[in-house]
Amino acid sequence: NAGVMQNPRHLVRRRGQEARLRCSPMKGHSHVYWYRQLPEEGLKFMVYLQKENIIDESGMPKERFSAEFPKEGPSILRIQQVVRGDSAAYFCASSEGESDTEAFFGQGTRLTVV
Amino acid sequence: GESVGLHLPTLSVQEGDNSIINCAYSNSASDYFIWYKQESGKGPQFIIDIRSNMDKRQGQRVTVLLNKTVKHLSLQIAATQPGDSAVYFCAENTSGGSYIPTFGRGTSLIVHP
Numbered sequence: 001n002a003g004v005m006q007n008p009r010h011l012v013r014r015r016g017q018e019a020r021l022r023c024s025p026m027k028g029h030s031h032v033y034w035y036r037q038l039p040e041e042g043l044k045f046m047v048y049l050q051k052e053n054i055i056d057e058s059g060m061p062k063e064r065f066s067a068e069f070p071k072e073g074p075s076i077l078r079i080q081q082v083v084r085g086d087s088a089a090y091f092c093a094s095s096e097g098e099s100d101t102e103a104f105f106g107q108g109t110r111l112t113v114v
Numbered sequence: 115g116e117s118v119g120l121h122l123p124t125l126s127v128q129e130g131d132n133s134i135i136n137c138a139y140s141n142s143a144s145d146y147f148i149w150y151k152q153e154s155g156k157g158p159q160f161i162i163d164i165r166s167n168m169d170k171r172q173g174q175r176v177t178v179l180l181n182k183t184v185k186h187l188s189l190q191i192a193a194t195q196p197g198d199s200a201v202y203f204c205a206e207n208t209s210g211g212s213y214i215p216t217f218g219r220g221t222s223l224i225v226h227p
Contacts, residue, residue: 043158
């Protein structure tokens, strides 16, 4: 049973380009969470999705950032017109969605904006 | 706002010692807590969890204690090994209609051989 798969592991983009980060949850999980982590800091919640629905996006910047989790395929975190401040590690987690079940994390995508 | 926080950002111990990592939380509605370990360059890895109807849970070399009265959580690692060196996060599942793991800043554990 494969864990949470994120790709790419490393992504370099020039300022103004678009970044697309992909996350395939664990088999049987229909709840996906995206987090952002800066060096020496904790994980900041961005968005919580279920299949075809955004449940909570209270941590998402209002502009340039969007997320989706289609019926088929991986969840996508999309950052348009990237800026240097977007450089960070982005982690995806999945769970069964119940209150007392843990979320399993992928290995992250490290985005560098040059 | 409500938050999860950690008391000590860095903890240095000698190999073989016991380690205690502390965590304070402020959301009294949280009913599930998880400790994660994050090694450099990797994603957080589940260590142990505890539900709010418990005050202690033991795993292999790890014990989590929950004190709901003072909203305090701790992770005890017995006979700490160099492989335990990592950043440790506590997370709480907040309930606001949906359960979202919310993380504190983390404690860096350094184990000296």
